[in-house]
Amino acid sequence: MMELTCFGKYGPYPKANCACSCYMITYGGKHILIDLGCGALTRVFTKLGAGDIDALVLSHLHADHMGDALTLRYALAAAKRLGRRSAPLPVYLPAAPAAEAGLIAAHEMIDANDINDGGKHDICGIDVRFALMPHPVPNYAMAFQADGRKLVYSGDTQYNGNLAGFARDADLFLMDAAFMAKDKTEASPHVSAKEAGRIAAEACAKRLLLTHIFPEYDEKDIRAEAREMYPAAELIQENMTYEV
Ligand SMILES: [Zn+2]
Numbered sequence: 001m002m003e004l005t006c007f008g009k010y011g012p013y014p015k016a017n018c019a020c021s022c023y024m025i026t027y028g029g030k031h032i033l034i035d036l037g038c039g040a041l042t043r044v045f046t047k048l049g050a051g052d053i054d055a056l057v058l059s060h061l062h063a064d065h066m067g068d069a070l071t072l073r074y075a076l077a078a079a080k081r082l083g084r085r086s087a088p089l090p091v092y093l094p095a096a097p098a099a100e101a102g103l104i105a106a107h108e109m110i111d112a113n114d115i116n117d118g119g120k121h122d123i124c125g126i127d128v129r130f131a132l133m134p135h136p137v138p139n140y141a142m143a144f145q146a147d148g149r150k151l152v153y154s155g156d157t158q159y160n161g162n163l164a165g166f167a168r169d170a171d172l173f174l175m176d177a178a179f180m181a182k183d184k185t186e187a188s189p190h191v192s193a194k195e196a197g198r199i200a201a202e203a204c205a206k207r208l209l210l211t212h213i214f215p216e217y218d219e220k221d222i223r224a225e226a227r228e229m230y231p232a233a234e235l236i237q238e239n240m241t242y243e244v
């Protein structure tokens with residue numbers, strides 16, 4: 001059974017004493033971090049040391065998803081020096097933008113693996129697949145499948161026709177809901193909460209957890225909007241763990 005823990009759910013900046021996008025899958029005693037946004041590393045360290053992280057997957061290279069990965073480099077180097085970690089950390093990330101990718105991939109304690117549209121990796125015994133989604137920089141939705149269960153994370157995405165198919169029958173669908181419909185324009189880089197609900201309904205997802213919460217919104221309004229399309233929609237909660 002996979003477990004999903006939320007360390008941060010805000011974007012594009014955190015609420016006071018909160019954190020941007022960061023989640024952890026625990027499976028078979030292994031710990032996989034998904035995104036590592038600003039403010040999240042302090043929460044990760046309440047559960048794991050830098051020597052205990054088995055893999056990191058980055059949906060895309062915006063600071064609210066990878067900012068603390070830059071700081072993690074220093075903790076990995078210290079873990080090596082202190083004898084707490086010998087092997088580099090496997091990190092799965094987009095190759096673009098190249099400048100941001102290079103900041104992470106070039107570090108001696110990081111074993112960088114490019115992710116691609118349609119790509120498939122075995123990460124700690126989990127079948128992980130990636131699908132490119134429209135966003136100002138390449139963003140990959142990701143599907144984690146193990147023991148007949150499926151967890152899908154959208155990353156950041158504009159509305160598009162591919163995500164519902166990719167998320168089909170997900171047991172847990174963790175979905176960007178950065179905008180309220182009233183504030184969204186054609187050029188907005190994210191879906192609205194209503195569109196998030198619509199995609200989850202089209203995908204026949206068994207559970208929808210909304211994330212990428214704009215800190216200035218009232219969470220009840222976001223949930224209500226998503227529930228117009230997906231009546232059981234909930235917001236993910238920081239420091240909570242969910243069974244998949
Ligand atoms: Zn974001």
Ligand SMILES: [Zn+2]
Nearest residue numbers: 060062135156
């Ligand atoms: Zn983004």
